[in-house]
Amino acid sequence: MRIKQIIPIGKNIHENFYNDSLYIDFICPNSNEKQSVDILLDFHLLENLVIENSLQKEDIVKNGMAKLTNKHNSYLGLFSIYNNLSANYNLLNCGENNYIVVFGVGEVQTGRNILYISGIWEICE
Numbered sequence: 001m002r003i004k005q006i007i008p009i010g011k012n013i014h015e016n017f018y019n020d021s022l023y024i025d026f027i028c029p030n031s032n033e034k035q036s037v038d039i040l041l042d043f044h045l046l047e048n049l050v051i052e053n054s055l056q057k058e059d060i061v062k063n064g065m066a067k068l069t070n071k072h073n074s075y076l077g078l079f080s081i082y083n084n085l086s087a088n089y090n091l092l093n094c095g096e097n098n099y100i101v102v103f104g105v106g107e108v109q110t111g112r113n114i115l116y117i118s119g120i121w122e123i124c125e
Contacts, residue, residue, distance in 0.1 A: 008027075009117060014114070014116075029097075030096070037092050037101075041090070043088045044090075045086065045087070047078035082104055088105065092120070100120070
């Protein structure tokens with residue numbers, strides 16, 4: 001898997017959602033069509049892509065997808081993003097192109113849920 005380019009999105013932070021889905025909108029660069037995708041449907045830890053040798057951890061950090069977790073927060077996994085949330089991903093497709101959305105989701109204060117989207121990148125195999 002190779003990272004090609006970042007796709008702009010409108011909003012990075014979503015707060016105080018209480019259901020099991022969160023739809024994000026982005027414009028598919030090929031067709032200029034608006035896509036609405038539930039990113040909480042079937043997501044995985046970003047470090048799984050490194051374990052599977054699909055992505056190199058240096059590429060993840062260099063492209064700004066996530067940062068390496070410091071040793072004090074190692075229970076989060078290999079990568080974290082905003083507010084030390086564990087880095088997750090979901091794969092999307094738009095026409096013939098594939099995309100990866102990287103995000104963190106969790107409770108940052110008692111009763112305050114947050115989802116931070118690091119970005120959407122076009123990828124190729």
